Amino acid sequence: MNDYGILSILPPIIAIILALKTKQVYVALLFGIWFAWIIMSGWNFLDGTLATIEGLVDVFKSAGNTRTIMFSALVGALLLFIQYSKGVEGFVNKLNVLIEYFEKKQSGFSRVVVQLLALITGVLLFVETSISSLTVGTLYRPVFDKLKIPREKLAYIADSSSAPSSIIIPFNAWGAFIMxxxxxQGIDKPFSMLISSIKYNFYPFIAILIVFIVIVSKKDFGPMAKAEKRTKETGKLLSDDAKPMISETITSYEPKKGIKAKAYNMVxxxxxxxxxxxxxxxxxxWGKVENYNSFSDHLSQAIGNGSGSSSVLYSVLASIFVAMILYRSQGIMKTKEMVDLVLKGISELMPLALLMMLAFAISDACNQLG
Structure with missing residues (x-):
C-alpha cells in the first residue's frame, strides 16, 4: 500500500471547504472523490476520472452500503403514505387543539409546547438519524409554519434530537455498529457494556439539554436570532438564499380528498x-450467538451481533407494509395508488440516496489513501 502522507487528508478537507463555500454538497463530495483518485492514479487525470466512476460503482459491492441507500430512498414512500392518508393532518389537528388550550392559558406558550413536542418526537424516533429528521420535519412543519416559527428552528430541533437519541437509545444501526x-475487542457482553457506557456519552445529553434550554428560555442567538427576527418582521419562514436539500413535495404532499383525517394513520x-x-x-x-447462559443473555448478545443496516431496512419495509394494509382495509387507497406513492416517494428522496452514495464513495477513497 502506498504512503501518500499529508496528501491523504486533502480530499476530505477540500470537500468540506467547497461545501461550506459553495453550498453545493454534491459537487463538493464528487470533487473530493475525484481528487482522491487523481492522487492514487499518480496525477493521471484520465485514469483518475475513470477510477472515480468505478469507485462510485464499487459502493454497491458492500451489502451494508446498498441497504442504507435503499432505506434512505424507501423512507420517502412512508412519508408520502402518512401524508396522503391524512394521518399527518389528523396529527396536526390534535396539535392544534393543544395550541388553542395552551394559548388560553398563556399567550405564546403554545410555541414552547410545540417545539418541545418536536424535540420529544425526534428523541423517540431513534431508528436512524436521517429518518428521524425527515419525519420530524414532515410532522411539525405545518404547525411551525402556522405559529411563524422559522424553518431553521425546526431543522435545528430535528437534527439535534435525532443524532443524540441514536446514541442514547442504541437499538439502531449505530448501536449495532458499536457493539x-x-x-x-473481545468483549463478551457488548450490549451490557454499551448500556453501562451511555452515561458517559456527554455530547448527546448536552445537545438535547441545550435544545431544551433554548426552547424554554425563548432565547436565541447568532443566525437563529436573525431567523426569528426575519420571520417575525417579514413572515418569511426561509431566508431568500436558502437551498433546501429535500424537495417540498416530500414534506408537504397534498392529502387525498374526501377522507377523514385520523392521527392513527400516521402513528x-x-x-x-x-x-x-x-x-x-x-x-x-440470533443465529450468530454460540454461547449463552439464559434467554436474556442470548437476546442481548443477538442484538449486539445484529445487522444495523438490515434492521433499519426491514423496519422501514415493515412500516410501509403495515401502512398498506391499514389504508387498504379502510378503503383509503387502491393498490395502484399505493404503488404510485411508493415510486413517487423513492424518486423524491433520490437526492438523499445520491448523497449517501457519494458519502460512502469518498469514505472508501479516503480509506484507500490511508
Missing part, C-alpha cells in the same frame, strides 16, 4: 418502524 466493535406505521427495530436487531443476530 460489533466491542465484540472485535401506527411510525410505531411499527420503531418497535420493529430492536426486534430486527435481535432476529438478524
Amino acid at each position: 460489533g466493535l466491542l465484540l472485535t 401506527i406505521p411510525l410505531a411499527t418502524m420503531v418497535i420493529m427495530m430492536p426486534i430486527n436487531l435481535a432476529y438478524t443476530g
